[in-house]
Amino acid sequence: MRKTILSLALFLAASFLVAADAKSIYDFTMNSIDGQPVSLKSYKGKVVLLVNVASKCGYTPQYKGLEALYEKYKDKGFVIVGVPANNFMQQEPGTNEEIKTFCSRKYNVTFPMMSKVSVLGDDKTPLYRYLTDKNSDPKFAGDIKWNFTKFLFDRNGNPVARFEPAVTPDSPEVQSAVESALGK
Numbered sequence: 001m002r003k004t005i006l007s008l009a010l011f012l013a014a015s016f017l018v019a020a021d022a023k024s025i026y027d028f029t030m031n032s033i034d035g036q037p038v039s040l041k042s043y044k045g046k047v048v049l050l051v052n053v054a055s056k057c058g059y060t061p062q063y064k065g066l067e068a069l070y071e072k073y074k075d076k077g078f079v080i081v082g083v084p085a086n087n088f089m090q091q092e093p094g095t096n097e098e099i100k101t102f103c104s105r106k107y108n109v110t111f112p113m114m115s116k117v118s119v120l121g122d123d124k125t126p127l128y129r130y131l132t133d134k135n136s137d138p139k140f141a142g143d144i145k146w147n148f149t150k151f152l153f154d155r156n157g158n159p160v161a162r163f164e165p166a167v168t169p170d171s172p173e174v175q176s177a178v179e180s181a182l183g184k
Contacts, residue, residue: 024157028127033113047181052085054092054147063107065169070111080111087120
């Protein structure tokens with residue numbers, strides 16, 4: 001028990017340090033849905049839409065719109081990164097393999113998916129500590145309120161928009177913001 005508490009304390013301390021030292025999303029590495037490390041630097045030069053996703057949510061059908069958006073703009077330097085999280089009413093209870101299977105079978109998702117993480121609370125992953133911290137991003141910061149919150153970054157990793165869950169990927173606001181970021 002004591003070892004577990006110490007391990008958690010070390011993890012949290014490291015998370016705070018990484019988030020505090022970060023200058024952009026490129027300073028983070030996450031695991032892919034298959035468990036392989038993915039440096040977000042690999043998306044440098046692309047417009048990135050980062051979305052916390054869940055398989056059993058009222059917003060889950062947005063996967064269809066996300067995939068359509070990805071297909072429409074991926075050849076112009078656009079990428080969507082799906083980040084499964086189980087923070088809201090346990091709406092992402094599955095394993096990474098179950099999530100991957102669900103996304104590919106039900107919604108034909110081809111955009112990159114990361115391993116399930118926490119986006120809220122004491123165990124929040126470092127990337128989401130950074131995204132929601134008012135010191136690192138005063139304009140778009142604030143706690144994640146629900147599944148399918150979307151953050152848009154320009155080709156230099158700078159945040160340019162945040163869309164709350166009810167704003168769908170096919171909405172004029174999202175389409176316009178993506179096209180504007182791609183044009184710069």
